[in-house]
Amino acid sequence: MEEKQKTTIVLFSGDYDKAMAAYIIANGAAAYDHEVTIFHTFWGLNALRKDEPIKVQKNFMEKLFGWMMPRGADRMGLSRMNFGGLGTKMIKEIIKKHNAMPLPALIDLAKEQDIKLVACQMTVDLLGLKEEEIMEGVEFAGVAAYLGDAAEGRVNLFI
Amino acid sequence: MEAAKFLDAKGFACPMPVVRTKKAMDGMAQGEVLEIHTTDKGSIKDMAAWAASTGNELVKQTEEDGVYKFWIEKA
Numbered sequence: 001m002e003e004k005q006k007t008t009i010v011l012f013s014g015d016y017d018k019a020m021a022a023y024i025i026a027n028g029a030a031a032y033d034h035e036v037t038i039f040h041t042f043w044g045l046n047a048l049r050k051d052e053p054i055k056v057q058k059n060f061m062e063k064l065f066g067w068m069m070p071r072g073a074d075r076m077g078l079s080r081m082n083f084g085g086l087g088t089k090m091i092k093e094i095i096k097k098h099n100a101m102p103l104p105a106l107i108d109l110a111k112e113q114d115i116k117l118v119a120c121q122m123t124v125d126l127l128g129l130k131e132e133e134i135m136e137g138v139e140f141a142g143v144a145a146y147l148g149d150a151a152e153g154r155v156n157l158f159i
Numbered sequence: 160m161e162a163a164k165f166l167d168a169k170g171f172a173c174p175m176p177v178v179r180t181k182k183a184m185d186g187m188a189q190g191e192v193l194e195i196h197t198t199d200k201g202s203i204k205d206m207a208a209w210a211a212s213t214g215n216e217l218v219k220q221t222e223e224d225g226v227y228k229f230w231i232e233k234a
Contacts, residue, residue, distance in 0.1 A: 024173065024174050027174045027178055028173075028174040028177060028178070030178070030181075031174065031177040031178045031180070031181040031209065032177075032181075032209065032212060032213060033181070033213055098172055099170050099171060099172050100172040100173070101172070101175065109178065113178070
């Protein structure tokens with residue numbers, strides 16, 4: 001069989017809806033038998049955060065960032081019509097009604113399909129996140145590792 | 160049409176019909192046919208596109224009372 005095609009997605013956004021789009025495309029690409037990488041940077045890293053509070057050593061600024069950012073995919077808000085979280089609640093109800101998959105389930109499916117989830121080490125450090133706060137099975141890497149995959153990618157997206 | 164395997168993907172929304180189809184096909188032998196039922200309108204185009212690009216053949220496709228039926232032969 002010929003070599004597998006590659007799809008890479010940079011998830012920069014920490015918005016629930018944008019992350020959902022990213023993960024739906026990623027899961028679709030995996031079903032297309034592509035090797036898929038999602039490279040999470042800046043606010044997109046919050047999708048990889050564990051949802052329970054983790055005891056780690058942090059300085060004041062890091063703590064502040066930790067408090068202000070959503071802890072895990074399920075706590076992320078919509079990019080539009082969030083209305084202080086009410087919009088997100090509503091969209092989750094609609095997702096259920098339409099039998100679509102909520103974001104945390106899409107992330108589980110991605111892992112099940114062996115999609116490579118990468119956290120950008122530099123922004124992990126910038127935002128004061130600690131490795132213990134990131135879910136299991138995530139790789140930590142930089143721009144070179146991303147470009148290595150993206151250069152061979154047929155589909156490369158920045159979301 | 161004789162199908163070696165049947166996949167009921169009714170009620171599932173995008174991307175599940177293709178994800179399930181891929182999984183089901185992985186366990187099948189060359190030349191075997193998978194029959195898939197869906198209710199997601201997007202799957203009409205999705206199944207054809209998936210089959211074309213993975214090299215499998217969409218042999219037949221019908222619609223009955225809002226249920227979309229596909230027969231895909233594994234290449």
